[in-house]
Amino acid sequence: MSDDYSKKVKLSRKVIESITPKDKVYYVTDTDVTGLRVLVRPTGTLTYVFDYRMGKGRAYKPQRVTIGSTQKFTPEQAREKAKALMAQVIGGIDPASDERQRKDKHTFAEIWERYIEEHVKIKNKPRTLTSVQYRGERVIVPYFKNIFVEDITAKDIHQFMLSRKDIGPTDANRSRASLSKIFSLCERPWEIRPLNSNPCRGVFKFKEQRRERYLSDDELKRLMKVLDTMISENMANCEDKTRERSLHRVRAACYFKLMIFTGARGAEWRDAKISEVDFERMLLRPEYTKNDEPAISLPPEAMQIVEFLVSLPRSEDNPYLFPGKYGLPGRYRENMGTPSLIWKEVLKQAKIKDIKPHDLRHSWAAFALASGLSLADVGQQLNHKTYQTTKRYEHLANEVKQRNVAKVSEAIQSMSSGSAKIIDIRDVKNNAK
Numbered sequence: 001m002s003d004d005y006s007k008k009v010k011l012s013r014k015v016i017e018s019i020t021p022k023d024k025v026y027y028v029t030d031t032d033v034t035g036l037r038v039l040v041r042p043t044g045t046l047t048y049v050f051d052y053r054m055g056k057g058r059a060y061k062p063q064r065v066t067i068g069s070t071q072k073f074t075p076e077q078a079r080e081k082a083k084a085l086m087a088q089v090i091g092g093i094d095p096a097s098d099e100r101q102r103k104d105k106h107t108f109a110e111i112w113e114r115y116i117e118e119h120v121k122i123k124n125k126p127r128t129l130t131s132v133q134y135r136g137e138r139v140i141v142p143y144f145k146n147i148f149v150e151d152i153t154a155k156d157i158h159q160f161m162l163s164r165k166d167i168g169p170t171d172a173n174r175s176r177a178s179l180s181k182i183f184s185l186c187e188r189p190w191e192i193r194p195l196n197s198n199p200c201r202g203v204f205k206f207k208e209q210r211r212e213r214y215l216s217d218d219e220l221k222r223l224m225k226v227l228d229t230m231i232s233e234n235m236a237n238c239e240d241k242t243r244e245r246s247l248h249r250v251r252a253a254c255y256f257k258l259m260i261f262t263g264a265r266g267a268e269w270r271d272a273k274i275s276e277v278d279f280e281r282m283l284l285r286p287e288y289t290k291n292d293e294p295a296i297s298l299p300p301e302a303m304q305i306v307e308f309l310v311s312l313p314r315s316e317d318n319p320y321l322f323p324g325k326y327g328l329p330g331r332y333r334e335n336m337g338t339p340s341l342i343w344k345e346v347l348k349q350a351k352i353k354d355i356k357p358h359d360l361r362h363s364w365a366a367f368a369l370a371s372g373l374s375l376a377d378v379g380q381q382l383n384h385k386t387y388q389t390t391k392r393y394e395h396l397a398n399e400v401k402q403r404n405v406a407k408v409s410e411a412i413q414s415m416s417s418g419s420a421k422i423i424d425i426r427d428v429k430n431n432a433k
Contacts, residue, residue, distance in 0.1 A: 160176075261302040
């Protein structure tokens, strides 16, 4: 390209393609839009820039805004952007100052990565990390990806929640919880947003339908019978070629029985290591629990199951109470996963419908309250973080209370009608002497 291109020309694709680098930086200026130029570097890099002054005359300092590479923008696109920038200048807005402010801001995608590294990976369990990352990559980050965290408002969060209304209330509310935590961190300690500026505050949550399913006394009997049968039938095969499969079925049955006897979460048992069992005090002290409450009381029946599990054949270097199925192709877990297929089989044999393994935890609470334990006792065993969580079983406690009150009323009624034998405590004392 000749030196004539240092003068003004109408920028076009043909002109851009004909530009050649020189030993020094030079410019090709557009004739259609004042201030639009192509910066040509000796390396051959071509960049659209917009040069302007915030007033007339040399008393005003020249300013520059970089539009972008000629490979990214066509001359027509660069011209439109330059016109928009010129409109800002005419309106008294300094686009360079606005650009500097934008450079000081943080994109949501950038902050999401920081949230994962500085909070989720440190504060949460690996299982929680996996679910948060999955939800973030598929839902949250794509929605807010190109928005600055400083610019997100309650209206944006409201629109996000509305966009999730047909997906499911639980998933939407979990996403909102992650967003709320991110903005809290942006206030303190990251100091990216002002204090008390969390845009999630005041934005609605979807109403979640609490699923309450409890085993009846008859269902519990049928379920326990099937589990005991599964253990006895598979124990006979534990030494032959199907050892791993039989052992897995035995352990799965024990896993469900432990959930029934303790009310502990399934994950707490699947992740439990033998070293975490306090055989003397009859406690399970998991290294990680949902609410950092590491003590789970084990009744004698649960201790017998734990001792039985420890006695089963296992790899010497596996620390888990429920080892994974090493012997089967494609199975590399150190600890057992959720035995979902076996659970379906057990329910079919027990003729029980519409119940999940986690419902065994709820059933334990129901049986515990019926046996006379208080709500506080139930909450302590289930390791609930707040009383509000335990309060979901309050109606069961009220039913037990009403039955007990009814028994007292029956006793009083029988006494008043003369049908009850009344014992004089004074006679008891005199006879004792």
